[in-house]
């Protein structure tokens with residue numbers, strides 16, 4: 001993940017309603033804004049937060065002071081990012097998503113509209129569980145569909161795909177396509193976001209099944225629950 005750079009000095013290029021400098025609007029003077037990062041004037045970004053170069057923070061968002069957001073990210077309307085959350089580069093966080101403490105998103109993660117993270121497994125209003133937050137890691141390139149719920153403490157693997165409305169309760173393997181409540185694996189998804197076709201046993205290795213992306217032709221090998229692009233096996 002790249003770190004934020006100094007703010008741009010060219011005020012004229014800032015679109016109306018957007019803020020490009022710390023200390024303006026509701027963007028604290030102690031915020032680090034990377035070059036070209038823009039925050040809508042209705043959003044709050046607290047002192048200490050870091051937003052990487054070229055990122056966009058849209059209407060009514062709230063980024064807390066301990067949050068670190070990478071470069072070229074988009075935070076849609078009404079996104080909340082709590083303290084301690086890290087977001088890699090090029091993440092797309094759609095409207096109404098809250099990233100609670102304990103959530104970590106690697107690069108290229110897509111969070112669909114109104115999907116839900118959690119950070120306490122057994123909440124009770126009358127019991128403080130602030131020191132029991134569980135970690136949820138979303139690995140590089142994973143997508144989470146609209147209105148899905150991720151029960152805390154899981155890892156969603158690289159390029160995994162969570163269907164709309166799914167409830168994820170367990171770790172998700174790389175490239176897995178998950179759907180339903182509770183979420184079950186219904187297939188495998190390519191890095192490009194196409195459901196992988198099964199080609200058959202891999203030539204020369206009976207323990208591996210060959211899969212193929214219908215969109216790009218890229219080949220993958222599956223051994224049990226482990227899928228990897230063929231070129232990563234060499």
Ligand SMILES: CC(C)(COP(=O)(O)OP(=O)(O)OC[C@H]1O[C@@H](n2cnc3c(N)ncnc32)[C@H](O)[C@@H]1OP(=O)(O)O)[C@@H](O)C(=O)NCCC(=O)NCCS
Nearest residue numbers: 112113144145146147162163164165166178179180186195
């Ligand atoms: C999971 C998903 C990728 C599957 O797409 P697909 O491969 O084209 O799947 P199909 O539509 O062919 O459906 C295959 C089966 O899975 C079921 N299915 C599809 N999506 C499902 C979902 N989200 N939850 C439960 N079941 C689902 C279908 O009903 C169908 O079942 P059937 O074989 O018994 O009829 C897609 O449905 C989805 O949820 N995409 C996320 C969309 C989204 O949230 N976008 C956010 C940005 S706007």
